[in-house]
Amino acid sequence: MSVIDTPALCDLAIIGGGAAGVLAAIGVLRGASGPLRLLVIEPNLPLARGVAYATTREEHVLNVPAAKMSGFPEQAEDFLDYLCDVQAFPAVPREQLASQFVPRRHYADYLRLRLQQALDASPAQLEILAVRVQALQPNDDGVLLTLDSGGSVLAARVILAVGNALRPLPARGAGSLPDSLRVEAWDYPALGGIAGSADVAIIGSGLSMTDAVATLQANGHRGRIHVLSRHALLPLPHAKGAAADYDPxxxxxxxxxxxxxxxxxxxxxxxxxxxxxxxxxxxxxxxxxxxxxxxxxxxxxxxxxxxxxxxxxxxHRIAAPVHAQLLELQQSGRLQLHRGRLETAVAEGACVCLGAQDRQRRPLQLEVQCVVNATGVEMRAQAMRNPLLQQLLGSGVGRPGPHGIGLDTAADGSLIDAEGRVESRIQVLGSLRIGSLWESLAIPELRGQAAAAAKQVLLPPPLREA
Incomplete structure (x- = not known):
């Protein structure tokens, strides 16, 4: 694989190099029967390190056992095979490893290795462009991509796999908080840099919160941890037991x-x-x-x-040890769970004063040294602060999905424009299909969508240089 300057033409451009984009690239490389030019456009290298798998911290584990994390529908235990082949856990027998929740950092390494193997065996060419796509416009010749580098790409087909975006902190004044007092839950280096003595408020009580708490614990954190969310519901654990046998x-x-x-x-x-x-x-x-x-x-x-x-x-359950850690912190009083709606966030010296209301509209005040935004995945495409998505919606190339969630797509994943026309040259993967599918974030859905998109984009003849 090579990192290149702006190309003029390609047969397929994959916008996004996280798990969904890499899985799609693997599918195309494996399915290609002749030479074609495949371009993956991803500003944050190396590939496969999207939001979920960018962390390198040991305490951030998968929420699914290793045996269920294959990237390929037809190879049920491929991720487990990988872990055994590279001897990631040499002292753990395969049967035991199959049920373990391994650190997420292994998954990005797994996808990159499978990508390289697919490239080595493929007649297709794969190139990587480390920039952002600012705009996308279908025309008679293909799909024209405008890049933030000033260049452009003309692609015969496009796969849109931009990944997840974090919701903004839902409080007046949050945007003016200095970086020293505010941390995004998906900014793993910043999360690891929170002072051990700091009192911390985590806004949101979902999976991102569990990552934040796990990192604080791994770093020997001693301060109080406040978790504030509208429902104050913690993720629940996986459990071992017999399978249910009812007909769903x-x-x-x-x-x-x-x-x-x-x-x-x-x-x-x-x-x-x-x-x-x-x-x-x-x-x-x-x-x-x-x-x-x-x-x-x-x-x-x-x-x-x-x-x-x-x-x-x-x-969306979590590993039992992770859940046990949360309960232990609660029982010790170090983690306090608050049910309320955050309204204001104001910096006062080295502290942040948070104002909220509980269900009875009674005021709740918290004073902490750091606020962690763990509000989860933004589902509205127009609110994702992504210039490409704003351009798609603003120009009518795309339209919001059902209930304003994600982008509207046809059953096969093709983008639907503002007039209701299906643009079969543009396939959409992952979180942008939530409105139409709901289940569209986890690996079982991503691998299925990626495999289907790869088959779809291999149907037309490749675009040739004039």
């Missing part, structure tokens, strides 16, 4: 209220048989996208308004 298909014909009632009934029945509720949730895991798409638009809105946070803590 009838759920698809139910409305939202009926589904929730049915799942509670299945969980209660499972408990009588000493089967954990986690097994009940695992049973519906393959139906995630169909469950969303078979809800009425009104029920989807009800889900987003009233159910989503409860769904998140049951669906």
């Amino acid at each position: 298909e009838p759920l698809l014909a139910m409305n939202l209220r009926q589904r929730l009632h049915a799942l509670r009934a299945h969980a209660a029945e499972a408990a009588v048989r000493d089967i954990p509720w986690q097994s009940v949730m695992e049973r519906i895991r393959p139906l995630g996208q169909r469950l969303w798409q078979t809800l009425s638009p009104d029920d989807q809105r009800r889900f987003l308004r009233h159910v989503v946070r409860y769904w998140d803590v049951h669906r």
Whole structure:
């Protein structure tokens, strides 16, 4: 692989070099039957280190056991094979490693190795451009990409895999806080630099919060940790136990209220048989996208308004030791969980004064030395602070997805423009498809989308130099 200056023409441009973009590139390289020019455009190198896998810290572990993290639908244990082949854990038997939650840093290394292997065996050419795409415009010749370097690329096909964006801190005055007092949860070096004696407020109580707490603990942090969120629900743990054996298909014909009632009934029945509720949730895991798409638009809105946070803590679970650490910190009094809505953030000397309201609209005041923004993934494309997405929506090349979430796409992942026309030359992957699919962030969905997009973009003949 080589890093290059701006090319003039390519057969395929993949915008984004995180997990989804790299998986798509691997699929194209493996499927190519002749020479074609593939370009991955990613400003933050090395590749495969998107938000989830950029961390190099040992305490940041996968939320899924190693045996379930293959990047390829047809190779169920490929990630586990990789860990064994490179002897990442030489003292751990394969059977034991399969059920472990390994540090996330291994996943980026795994994807890069598989990318290099695919390139070595492919007739296609892969090049990397370390810049940002500012604008995208389909025309008669292909799709013209405008780069922040001042150059441009004309691609026959495009895969849009820009990855996740963090929500801004939801408080008046947050934008004026100095960097020394505010840390983004996905800024792993800054997270590791928080002073051990600092009192810290973490805004948000989801998966990003668990990373922040784990890093504070690994660094010997001694200060108080305040976790503030609207629902004050911590992620729940995975559990070992027998598999649930009910048929989940009838759920698809139910409305939202009926589904929730049915799942509670299945969980209660499972408990009588000493089967954990986690097994009940695992049973519906393959139906995630169909469950969303078979809800009425009104029920989807009800889900987003009233159910989503409860769904998140049951669906997006964490390793049991990570959950135990959170409970231990709570019991010791070092971690305090607050239920409320953040309203203001004001710097006062070396401190930040946070103002919030609880559910009864009573004031809540916190004074800390550092605020960590762990509010999670931004789902509205127009709010992602990404110039390319703003251009797509502003020019009508794309339009927001259902309920204003992500971008609107056809069933095969093709972008839909403001007039409702399908642009089959532009495939969309990952978080930008949440509005249409809901389940579109985890590796099982990303690997499936990447494989499908790779097959789609290999259909037309490659673009040739004039």
